[in-house]
Amino acid sequence: MHIILLGPPGVGKGTLAGSLAKKFGIPKISTGDIFREAVQRNTVLGKKAKAFMGKGALVPDEIVIGIVDERLQKKDCRNGFILDGFPRTIKQAEALGRITGIDAVLNLKSEDNVIIQREDDKPETVKKRLEVYRRETTPLMQYYEEKKLLKNINAEKSIEEVFEDAVKAMSSS
């Protein structure tokens, strides 16, 4: 099962990805988590990523794609994976398509103004992150719609209901 989660910042992708990963016994791969850990450990990758993350900007495609490519080769991905926070640009989606096939893209939709303020965020960072999402990531919806992979999920329901709807969408893919 090769699954992508899409949705605006703060909609609850991370939580859902965690629950789905547990249910299906496949890893959740969050590029945001990978970068945060690298920043904490002050690795070469962390040093590169930090400047972009702090501004609410995207880490350059070549870096992210390399990391995901490497991660997907690991043994625990043999039965599938859930991608949380990747792809975020059309370039990333195209690269992913060259690395592996995808079974479904769960698109978490919310009309609500989602709250994305993190403790260490400045208001301009939040604004920038939303702008980047609209400009770079929303085109992915059409990209995957055209490939007949997009499954819209109403993220305004309770966490339990969103989880159930996501499980149904995965099971029918």
Ligand code: AMP
């Ligand atoms: P997230 O926790 O998914 O919101 O990711 C936190 C930050 O990591 C983002 O604001 C970006 O700076 C960076 N990041 C995570 N995933 C990606 C990606 N697929 N492409 C580019 N930058 C990313």
